[in-house]
Amino acid sequence: MAEEESPLMKALPPESDYLTYLTIVEYNLTQENLPILHKVLQDQTLTTNIGWDLVHLLVPHLPDSEQCLQDVARLGNPREVILKVTESLRLIEHGESDDAPEGPIDALAGATDSRARAESSTYPVKTAPTESAGTRPGSSQMVERPPPPPLAVSQFIALLSMISILHPRIKTKYPSRFLSTTLQAILASFSNADSHREELVLAIVKVVKSVMGIQRPALPSRRSSGMMSSAPTVTADAVADPEGTVAAAAELSPEETAMQLKLLQSFVTHVVEEYMLNLPGEDDVPGMAWCSRVMEKLHPERVIPETPTFSKRFGEEEKLHRRIDAIGQIVTLAQDLKLTDKALLSAARTVEKVPAATHDEDEPPASADDIPLSRLGSLLLYTSSRAASILYDTGKLASNEPFALFPDHQDLLKYCLSSPAHGTGTLGTEPEALVDAVLVLGIVCLEHDTIGEPESDEQFNEYLQITALLSSNCPSPTLRGHAHYLTTTLLRSQPDDNARLAFIRDTLEHCPFENLKVSAVGWIKGETIEANPPTPHSHYDQHEPSSIFATSLAIDSLAPFLFPSLHTELITAPLQDAWITFQTNVSFYLSSLNFAYLLLCAKHLHSKLGVADLWQNTDIAGSFLQPLRDASARFKTGMDGSGGLEDEKTDSAVAELSLLDETLERVTKAVRFLNES
Template identity: 70%
Template sequence: MAEQEHLLIAALPPNSDYYTYLTLIEYNLSPENIPILHKVLQDEKLTTNIGWDLVHLLVPFLPESEACLLDIARLGNPREVILKVTESLRLIEHEEDAVGLTDSMDALAGATTDSKEKAESSTYPLKSAPTASGASSSGSAQMVELPPPLPLGVSHFNALLSMLAILHPRIRTKAPSKFLSVTLQAILASFSGAQSHREEMVLAIVKCVKEMVGVKRPALPSRKSSGMLTSRSTASATRAPAADPEGTIESSADVDDGEREMQDRLLQSFVTHVVEEYLLGLPSDDDVPGMAWCSRIMEKLHSERTIPDKQTLAGRFQAEGRLQRRIDAVGQLVTLAQDLKLSDDTLLAAATTVEKVAAAGSATQDEDDPPDSAGDIPLSRIGSILIYTAKQVAGILYDSGKLSESQPFAIFPDHQELLKHCLASVDQGSGALGTEPEPLIDAVLALGHILLERNAMGEPATDEQFNEYLQVTALLSSNCPSPNLRGHAHYLTSTILRSHPDDNVKLAFIRDTLEHCPFENLKVSAVGWVKGETVEANPPTSPGTGGQGHQHGADVEETPKSVFATPLALDSLAPYLFPSLQAELVTAPLHDAWMNFQTNISFYLTSLNFLYLLLSARHLHQSLGIKDLWTNSDVAGSFLQPLRDAGKRFKEAMEDGGKLEEERTDELLAELGLLDETIERVTNAVRFLNET
């Protein structure tokens, strides 16, 4: 059939009215007819009248219908088409799409074992394509790498954003922010519902926003292995768009400053919310929390601390494609934030302004109630601090480990304010702190590490402020499920604690932790803090120094003695370091005693090892009053003996027919054996008290 006889050509207006012609398209639309429709849509008048009604008909035919959709974006009424595109964005069902993709991938994995079919179904199949210079000549084909097929929902999302990138610059109205607000909310809502391939969606978002605002800088090149390849280009996308048929102004330059400021703020707010949604949605498998910023900056700045022959997280981010894709996506978004002129001061102000955010609503506020001014548009609090941290980390990871010295940001009071606003409040209960998304905890801790490396401590206004900061980081070191993050939180807590110049403040915090903290691993840390302060305050005396110091004592001003160099510190901590355990482990019912023992075994072993140090280090005996401590606190009777009796009690109960027989494992028996050995070492070291 000749093309002119095709129904979609023969029935063109004025041979039929627009409504009738639209109905013909709806009932005759098929993949075979899409090329004809593409030609028909080059008529600007026709596309202006029917284009917006075609959007919902063409989206299911993607990717074949992409050229037609771009025709509609270029020539249709932009105000009407934008409404249809945003409606289509919200209708994308990513969850079902993700399930379907998983099923198809599983089916593919278990299909045939034929080598040829396996090769053709690989992630990046090699296909033949004509070379640019020899499309019509014989033997001019070349092998090209094609990206894997995207899930249907992601393909729809990317195509619709390509339309929006064309539509928004076409609008000529005095208040384009009303259309922009609706669009950005729809994009964010659709992105939030996606379960996979978020990196490809991030790339589409970045390209769309840059085209909307006219950013000339090209998008950062993504790694070939990441799969973040651009969609196929079409001729329609390169043709000049039509004018706004309902335009009320000549050009975008006629928009007043207040309206332009509101558009800028909408885009800034949007990118902060996208960053929050993307980063907090990252899976934290294999103990890779989000971007693993903490580990990567520590590996960069302190390579001597890495374990030889063990792969570092920095190495994993270089070698593993899924982690490379994260770097690509975050890099694209941070660059976009810079293009949108999001300054560090603005980001930090947004991260610590909870009241303003709560009063103004969120980025997904009611579309029927658009903002009246730029001041009504809040940035994402979490997204802002994530962008700020990403910029600071990038300066270390990708700038030869350079640390900026010009930042006015410090641990006190700035980082403490971030802890208050970005993490669960301690007032809400200690159980909530540490359960936040791991990428957020990693970012907040990474910023703390950077400030330590810059020696940007600041100064706490009060001892209470100092203790509040340590309380948060210490609870993170205990509550956080990620061993990686617990270790970084512990390092931050220990370093900040030891930085305080007043030993009495340190002692008070340690005592409070030992007395009131319900978490065994945090009490273990507290014992480590006591040990560190004690060893540092009481170095072994070199031969001859004592006499020399006495000789010049009248001429040299003596340094005030640390509280950890006196018996006071250990005397005040003894009831918590070496508690009375008779009631808990010996006289309590067997199962209750066993539960207590299992919960606190690490603490018991740590305290025993510290006790062994105090007994065997003879130079500590007199200055710290260790003999009096041993006698007055009844360490042997109330702490050591109950542990010895409890170990014997549990081993007997684990024998055949005993009440704890089912609990017996090689690991537990080894743990009980270690307890016996440690108690024996401490008991043997008591003799050193009589030698001083």
């Protein structure tokens, strides 16, 4: 059909009124007609009158309708169009898979030739100039282009591109009222997205820069990241706000300027929270893996040779490098918005008093002070700054807000995680990115010796209890290891050996987590070895007070918990109950047996720690070793024939029982050393 014959051209006002013409557009809008509509929309009067009603018609036709939407943003009534754009953002159906053509899939399924299948499944092939194009005009080469993003992603990016044009056009005394509603819609839509989130972050960064008039371009993403750019920049000028007045166009009041800045600051903190706390945790990569990357940077000697480091993975794996790109964009934007470390740390340590459910989105804030930053988003941004100072040698750490383990990091542990005292009691089950961020702050404090001074032993123990629980509860083995390192290092830094002993005893006596009790056995083993070297240093005896771990007091006080009586739990209890108890505590039993073996074999400990008296008085052989030996035989019998544990007989279970028997045999043979000392 010729352009002149198109209904979109023939029905143009004054041939029809605006409402009638809008109806004609609705019934004749096709992909083929979009270029005609683009031409029609250059009429400012027409677009001002119908533009806002075109938004919901054009969005489903993206990306082909992108030019028309840009026309509406430039020439339509900005106050009306922004409302439609906000509404459309909330209606985006993220997660809905696009209808893919069946032809290529069927053809691929029937292809038997490997080359044909490979060619059918590759990215769309395009041409691009070669490196020698300057000397050989017209020369080109084949290049692969990634497939187009899902419709929902195209819609989000296109609508945000419209907002970048619309908000600067609105000339009103209180533009923050429009901005508040728009930012809430963007965040709500972003929260529903389940793919291409890095591209959405890039679009968000661009729209915030546009609203604030920030001229610095967004940081370029590296080629390996695969991140697509957002909608192309519009070169045509946007027209003035038809409803704007001279007074509204005048310079905004300081209060209004502060309001807009705080809205954007708050928005950025909520975006980083939404993005990071929903990062996938596959392959045991918790969030940005800040803990692991910082430890690799500070202690390269601890890296296992010939194993891929987290730093290398984030540099080479596309999906991980995209995270660095996205966070880098957000952090730079936060700096442009003047979000200081002091403001971020203050927000992270603030307990929210009003539940979010009571907030009315339709009611704009009355002042900048009424706009809170996201508590967790502020923590994540602050952490990014601290981690970057080490990972990239930015030198920023020295100028940061003073931050120490006590009380700063302890406050974050209590208020940003679900600690038993201040949260839901589900410590360790928070998003991995959050746990990683909190832990790395503690590790940085340790490495820079910014411990601070706990007000009391209770405060010190409370800190250790939280980090110890993290080392037990985190699903991620990597995070458990870092939490254990933080706990152990801080415990060893406590100069009062009585305080260290009290914490170890409290963990052994009251902690319900078997792996944490294993750690406690490791702590007392380390203290015992350090306080009792085989060849004592002469200056130690002359000038240093004797450690409690160099006497029998420490071991005697811990003996009932290190070597508990197990007869009731493993022998007299019903077989199934005894087996469950054994499975739950087998690692602790083995750790205690290994510690007993150390005490028996290290002859220089016998007299100093009274090991012989300990062995007899606590009846370790009768109440701890023998029940374990009898329980092993009981379980093996139960697994054979019809003993009741047939279903529990697995290779790992048999291996555990064999390891227990071997360890018991080693300890029993080592008892003879008590008679030789």
